[in-house]
Amino acid sequence: MSKPTIQALAQSHRAFTAIDDGKSFTVKCVLHTLGLLALAWLVLPVRADFSSAFSQLTFHAENIGWVIVWGGSLVGFYRSSFPTGHGRVIGVVVFTTLALLAALSLTQFDPAGAAHEFAGELDLYRGRCGFIIAGVSVVYATLLGSWARNAAPVKPHITGFYAALGTSAFGCLLMQVVCSHHNPLHMLIWHFVPTALMCFAGQVAGARWLRW
Amino acid sequence: MSDTLLPRKSVEDKLKHLFVSAATGDRQAYEGFLELSMVVVEKYLAFLGHRYLSHQALEDLKQDVLVSLHEKKHTFQVQRPILPWIYAITRYRFIDFYRQQKRVPLMVAWDEGHIVAVEKSLSPDWEDLVSLLSPKQKEMFQMIKIEGESYVDTARALDVSVASVKVGIHRIMKALKEKVKK
Numbered sequence: 059m060s061k062p063t064i065q066a067l068a069q070s071h072r073a074f075t076a077i078d079d080g081k082s083f084t085v086k087c088v089l090h091t092l093g094l095l096a097l098a099w100l101v102l103p104v105r106a107d108f109s110s111a112f113s114q115l116t117f118h119a120e121n122i123g124w125v126i127v128w129g130g131s132l133v134g135f136y137r138s139s140f141p142t143g144h145g146r147v148i149g150v151v152v153f154t155t156l157a158l159l160a161a162l163s164l165t166q167f168d169p170a171g172a173a174h175e176f177a178g179e180l181d182l183y184r185g186r187c188g189f190i191i192a193g194v195s196v197v198y199a200t201l202l203g204s205w206a207r208n209a210a211p212v213k214p215h216i217t218g219f220y221a222a223l224g225t226s227a228f229g230c231l232l233m234q235v236v237c238s239h240h241n242p243l244h245m246l247i248w249h250f251v252p253t254a255l256m257c258f259a260g261q262v263a264g265a266r267w268l269r270w
Numbered sequence: 271m272s273d274t275l276l277p278r279k280s281v282e283d284k285l286k287h288l289f290v291s292a293a294t295g296d297r298q299a300y301e302g303f304l305e306l307s308m309v310v311v312e313k314y315l316a317f318l319g320h321r322y323l324s325h326q327a328l329e330d331l332k333q334d335v336l337v338s339l340h341e342k343k344h345t346f347q348v349q350r351p352i353l354p355w356i357y358a359i360t361r362y363r364f365i366d367f368y369r370q371q372k373r374v375p376l377m378v379a380w381d382e383g384h385i386v387a388v389e390k391s392l393s394p395d396w397e398d399l400v401s402l403l404s405p406k407q408k409e410m411f412q413m414i415k416i417e418g419e420s421y422v423d424t425a426r427a428l429d430v431s432v433a434s435v436k437v438g439i440h441r442i443m444k445a446l447k448e449k450v451k452k
Binding site for chain 1: 292293294295297298300301304305308333336337338340341342343344345346347348350351354355358359361362366
């Protein structure tokens with residue numbers, strides 16, 4: 059019977075407040091972001107061609123795209139951390155933006171020099187972007203995940219996915235300032251693929267770590 | 271209970287009122303909230319299809335839901351409706367319960383058109399079923415189906431090939447199914 063359980067639970071009941079509202083979550087996110095930005099400022103060099111890139115329209119379009127993916131994913135993460143949270147519209151916005159970012163990179167694709175470019179992209183130094191994106195994502199997503207463990211995500215894999223996507227998008231945004239290689243193959247291999255891998259890892263980790 | 275006859279809107283309002291009072295530390299209101307929630311949960315479980323569960327399993331599931339509502343009460347945002355929150359937690363626990371049941375050894379019997387999951391410990395025929403197996407088969411069944419060991423580890427422990435373990439388990443399951451059908 060449930061009656062004794064109800065009585066026992068009621069006996070242990072104390073006054074409580076909701077885990078979080080949107081405002082305090084936003085404040086936490088801003089603090090995490092500022093911390094990571096400060097760390098990045100100390101460790102990562104600004105790209106040599108930053109001033110010339112700053113005058114290009116595509117640079118700003120890409121930045122806006124990554125900001126939308128980052129912010130949208132964090133909203134999706136926050137919403138999916140609660141039992142009644144829905145993130146369908148957010149999902150559409152985030153994936154459409156990702157598709158536009160990929161399309162924007164592909165418009166600069168030159169098939170003639172692809173083989174030569176591909177050989178260059180296999181260099182580990184060029185691949186540091188991928189490792190930085192993954193590193194930033196792991197640190198940031200762990201902070202978010204530790205918050206979500208106190209919440210009640212009913213689809214923990216989705217929560218983990220959004221955490222990984224949002225944090226990887228933040229890493230990609232950071233790389234806009236750090237990485238001077240913006241050819242489509244580089245973007246695909248060392249920016250988009252690590253993001254996709256982190257999303258997969260986030261989904262798996264979320265399903266295991268965020269279960270309650 | 272008269273609460274079962276209340277219209278949805280009234281249940282929503284009553285639950286929310288009790289929950290808001292409970293948030294301030296009112297134990298009586300909290301008890302009332304859990305009792306009314308249980309009525310809602312029972313109805314929702316019926317909708318989800320709890321008839322496929324044995325009485326004992328259903329009671330376990332209800333207790334799980336109750337404890338989850340208690341543990342996650344701080345995740346309810348008061349500006350939102352409360353019934354979807356209860357439904358979402360119940361659905362999550364229901365799915366989780368079924369997943370756990372998959373990992374626990376169950377015998378599945380056909381009873382008047384319904385699949386009734388009979389837990390090993392509750393099944394009166396369990397000893398009869400197991401008595402069909404040879405000592406080596408019992409050991410194999412125990413390791414694979416009860417302890418959840420891999421085929422490779424079981425083969426190593428029993429000093430047989432992996433293929434023999436796979437064939438052995440297949441034969442054991444076939445024999446048990448035939449026995450259950452009889």
